[in-house]
Amino acid sequence: MKLLTHNMLECRIKGIENRYPFVIEASQVDTVEQDFDPDFLRHMYPRLEWPALKAAADSLGVTGLPTSVSEDMLEDEEFLKVFHHALLEVVLIEGFLVCPESGRKFPVSKGIPNLLLNEDEV
Amino acid sequence: MSTAADGQPAEEQLSKEGAESEYLCWFLHRHLDFRRQEVEAILGTASAPQPRPVHWRQPYGDCEVSPFWYLHLQSEAEALLLTERCMIPRGIYEIWGEGKDMVDLQQSIEACSAQKLAAWCSADLTFKVAVDGWGQTLTQEQQVELIEQLAFLPIQGRVKLKHPDVIFHLIVARWQENTGLPEVPHRLYFGREVAVSNRNATIKRYALSSRRYLGPTSMDTEMAFIMCNQAQVRKGMLVWDPFVGTGSILVAAAHLGAQTFGTDIDIRVIKWGKKDPAGRPVDIWSNFKDYGLKPPAGLVRADAHGLPFRSNLHNIFGAIVCDPPYGVRAGGTKLEAKPRTNHLDPVDHIPSTAPYALSECLWDLLDTAARLLIPGARLVYFLPSIPHLYQETILPTHPALKMVANSEQILTQRYSRRLITMQKVAEYDSAAAKAHLDLIQPSLRLHDEIASSVWQPRQEEQAGNSTTNVEKRRYRSKLV
Numbered sequence: 001m002k003l004l005t006h007n008m009l010e011c012r013i014k015g016i017e018n019r020y021p022f023v024i025e026a027s028q029v030d031t032v033e034q035d036f037d038p039d040f041l042r043h044m045y046p047r048l049e050w051p052a053l054k055a056a057a058d059s060l061g062v063t064g065l066p067t068s069v070s071e072d073m074l075e076d077e078e079f080l081k082v083f084h085h086a087l088l089e090v091v092l093i094e095g096f097l098v099c100p101e102s103g104r105k106f107p108v109s110k111g112i113p114n115l116l117l118n119e120d121e122v
Numbered sequence: 123m124s125t126a127a128d129g130q131p132a133e134e135q136l137s138k139e140g141a142e143s144e145y146l147c148w149f150l151h152r153h154l155d156f157r158r159q160e161v162e163a164i165l166g167t168a169s170a171p172q173p174r175p176v177h178w179r180q181p182y183g184d185c186e187v188s189p190f191w192y193l194h195l196q197s198e199a200e201a202l203l204l205t206e207r208c209m210i211p212r213g214i215y216e217i218w219g220e221g222k223d224m225v226d227l228q229q230s231i232e233a234c235s236a237q238k239l240a241a242w243c244s245a246d247l248t249f250k251v252a253v254d255g256w257g258q259t260l261t262q263e264q265q266v267e268l269i270e271q272l273a274f275l276p277i278q279g280r281v282k283l284k285h286p287d288v289i290f291h292l293i294v295a296r297w298q299e300n301t302g303l304p305e306v307p308h309r310l311y312f313g314r315e316v317a318v319s320n321r322n323a324t325i326k327r328y329a330l331s332s333r334r335y336l337g338p339t340s341m342d343t344e345m346a347f348i349m350c351n352q353a354q355v356r357k358g359m360l361v362w363d364p365f366v367g368t369g370s371i372l373v374a375a376a377h378l379g380a381q382t383f384g385t386d387i388d389i390r391v392i393k394w395g396k397k398d399p400a401g402r403p404v405d406i407w408s409n410f411k412d413y414g415l416k417p418p419a420g421l422v423r424a425d426a427h428g429l430p431f432r433s434n435l436h437n438i439f440g441a442i443v444c445d446p447p448y449g450v451r452a453g454g455t456k457l458e459a460k461p462r463t464n465h466l467d468p469v470d471h472i473p474s475t476a477p478y479a480l481s482e483c484l485w486d487l488l489d490t491a492a493r494l495l496i497p498g499a500r501l502v503y504f505l506p507s508i509p510h511l512y513q514e515t516i517l518p519t520h521p522a523l524k525m526v527a528n529s530e531q532i533l534t535q536r537y538s539r540r541l542i543t544m545q546k547v548a549e550y551d552s553a554a555a556k557a558h559l560d561l562i563q564p565s566l567r568l569h570d571e572i573a574s575s576v577w578q579p580r581q582e583e584q585a586g587n588s589t590t591n592v593e594k595r596r597y598r599s600k601l602v
């Protein structure tokens with residue numbers, strides 16, 4: 001699971017308030033090199049929750065992301081490379097996504113999170 | 123791909139900015155309902171989300187099912203784009219003349235602009251003439267005899283059979299009975315090849331028969347590419363398949379340069395894969411790896427009826443392409459709300475599922491697409507349909523989506539599926555969406571009857587009349 005995916009997901013358990021973002025419990029993290037595509041990053045940036053990306057990157061020990069981003073940084077290649085790495089190259093292979101309120105753990109296996117809820121959670 | 127575009131005169135053609143020229147778009151006799159839609163979608167990729175107006179001229183004899191359509195293009199680069207991406211056109215030709223017989227054809231070519239001919243007939247260019255039969259196969263002798271009758275052409279170049287600068291085509295359409303082909307009027311066409319289809323290479327490279335990880339409903343390669351073409355998939359966009367299965371649609375999207383994203387409730391997506399015949403483990407990731415394609419940007423096991431996307435996520439996908447589960451081959455499932463009876467850790471528990479009605483599945487798909495598509499982007503999905511019960515009025519609608527194409531693929535006598543292409547034309551408004559759902563609910567429910575109706579005898583069959591649908595003849599696809 002890339003941090004792009006992590007940024008898009010929330011916990012859908014019924015009856016809770018605080019669903020986002022998932023806390024990451026990692027047991028295996030890989031780095032997979034991806035083609036650098038600045039246009040894709042500029043397109044994605046306004047659709048992301050930056051603090052969630054920053055917190056997720058920090059929790060996996062991925063450094064270099066600023067706390068906040070300004071429009072002109074999206075033209076700065078050095079920043080875009082760091083952003084690219086955090087968003088697309090860091091991959092959680094095995095571990096859990098933990099609901100920030102209920103603590104319910106969702107397994108991540110072979111890079112694929114299983115977010116199916118049980119019948120008493122729907 | 124063989125093409126004459128690297129010859130000198132092609133560049134002159136390209137430099138004529140803004141002027142449209144007419145070309146013959148020769149289609150394969152396949153997916154008749156998809157042919158022009160696919161071409162229009164690809165021509166629109168450069169101007170998307172604004173549609174590019176496309177001018178067609180009806181084939182000779184006003185024969186809708188004929189494979190010989192005329193099309194206006196702004197440049198020969200557009201012809202190359204079409205043959206590079208589209209699955210159904212066989213080639214694009216600049217026609218110099220056409221006629222019912224050789225005498226007629228000669229008159230027509232002689233009336234053609236001398237300038238057009240001169241550019242391609244010069245002594246500096248090597249050439250060859252290909253004779254293509256449609257509706258019947260021409261013997262070597264017949265082909266030679268036809269070429270000899272073209273001696274009146276002012277071609278001065280030298281013949282070269284391998285990689286000539288220009289390839290001329292004499293297309294001979296002669297319909298015969300019992301070929302299963304539509305009755306197209308006899309016609310001869312002569313012209314210059316501009317671009318020929320790249321489909322065979324694409325279909326061979328991604329053939330399901332050589333793919334190591336497949337499911338029972340993996341989308342066939344040709345159709346997966348047609349779907350991505352309808353969706354105007356291109357580099358730099360994020361493309362989502364909400365019923366990803368073994369990833370057959372996303373493989374096509376990844377080939378086209380997109381970042382891909384898949385979700386599915388099915389265990390197969392996260393199962394430990396299978397073993398291929400050589401005993402090596404395979405899974406959805408290996409399908410991308412085997413082809414050297416970018417792996418999906420994300421795969422998530424999730425319920426399409428309660429997707430785990432954060433509620434403020436909007437306008438993120440550049441296209442949504444899918445084949446929803448309809449129940450004829452593989453029924454849909456969704457999570458079911460009820461008390462849990464065991465005391466296992468929630469992580470280890472296998473949740474129970476309930477059948478996912480097609481009406482519900484269609485609405486979830488349209489409503490999610492309306493929220494998550496970028497404005498102007500497209501949703502492309504298959505809808506099951508029973509030809510004699512089909513009415514356009516039952517197609518699902520949404521206030522933020524507009525239908526741009528609807529093409530029927532014939533599967534059997536009594537069952538077909540329609541590829542529906544919709545475009546996001548308004549920002550998502552949840553109140554408007556809810557109100558709209560109340561309005562269309564009764565017609566949406568009609569889709570739930572489809573799986574069971576496929577096998578029900580029709581009224582006229584019960585009454586003993588074997589009437590066929592005479593309104594529109596339906597043809598089987600052929601690779602001609």
